[in-house]
Amino acid sequence: QQPVQSPQAVILREGEDAVINCSSSKALYSVHWYRQKHGEAPVFLMILLKGGEQKGHEKISASFNEKKQQSSLYLTASQLSYSGTYFCGVDMEYGNKLVFGAGTILRVKS
Amino acid sequence: DVKVTQSSRYLVKRTGEKVFLECVQDMDHENMFWYRQDPGLGLRLIYFSYDVKMKEKGDIPEGYSVSREKKERFSLILESASTNQTSMYLCASSPFDLAGGPGEQYFGPGTRLTVT
Numbered sequence: 001q002q003p004v005q006s007p008q009a010v011i012l013r014e015g016e017d018a019v020i021n022c023s024s025s026k027a028l029y030s031v032h033w034y035r036q037k038h039g040e041a042p043v044f045l046m047i048l049l050k051g052g053e054q055k056g057h058e059k060i061s062a063s064f065n066e067k068k069q070q071s072s073l074y075l076t077a078s079q080l081s082y083s084g085t086y087f088c089g090v091d092m093e094y095g096n097k098l099v100f101g102a103g104t105i106l107r108v109k110s
Numbered sequence: 111d112v113k114v115t116q117s118s119r120y121l122v123k124r125t126g127e128k129v130f131l132e133c134v135q136d137m138d139h140e141n142m143f144w145y146r147q148d149p150g151l152g153l154r155l156i157y158f159s160y161d162v163k164m165k166e167k168g169d170i171p172e173g174y175s176v177s178r179e180k181k182e183r184f185s186l187i188l189e190s191a192s193t194n195q196t197s198m199y200l201c202a203s204s205p206f207d208l209a210g211g212p213g214e215q216y217f218g219p220g221t222r223l224t225v226t
Binding site (some may be wrong): 001002030032034040041042043044047055087089091095096097098099100101102103 | 216
């Protein structure tokens with residue numbers, strides 16, 4: 001039941017764009033995105049709710065297609081600070097817990 | 111700032127030992143979580159608690175138990191540590207979300223446990 005993230009890893013040059021996808025086999029109530037830098041704790045990026053509401057950082061954008069049970073995270077004009085592992089977490093039971101994907105490793109090079 | 115602290119950054123224990131991992135949050139959050147993180151597997155939920163003395167199993171509870179006697183503290187217990195429990199353990203807390211779903215989670219720095 002773990003959501004599937006793609007790609008597993010991506011390498012960018014500064015200024016390039018990337019899209020990270022998260023796909024579930026079950027209906028979703030919300031999708032959450034986190035970023036973890038090497039050796040640090042995961043940090044919240046945003047929540048996308050069923051019905052279109054979003055909560056999170058202004059500089060990061062994402063989409064949530066409820067019918068396809070998919071979410072995508074859009075990283076535009078990437079900076080070195082974007083490097084890290086990105087996790088999506090999905091709420092499949094409208095409760096307090098999330099199921100996280102395996103993560104997408106993003107590396108931005110100068 | 112929300113702060114979630116964990117009792118140890120690194121821990122080495124022997125097979126069969128009872129292990130306690132402690133987590134404390136200072137923001138009066140209702141929900142607390144224990145995850146383990148392994149390469150290629152992401153974050154897997156072991157147990158979570160939505161109130162004092164309340165607990166629910168996550169996706170991989172076998173071999174673990176938890177205790178939440180006070181709102182700010184959530185303990186993970188390995189009754190008899192085994193080598194396959196060698197991992198990074200992350201604690202998190204989140205406020206109750208009025209919309210009813212999971213709120214933003216704040217993670218602690220993690221405890222890297224090695225069982226030999």
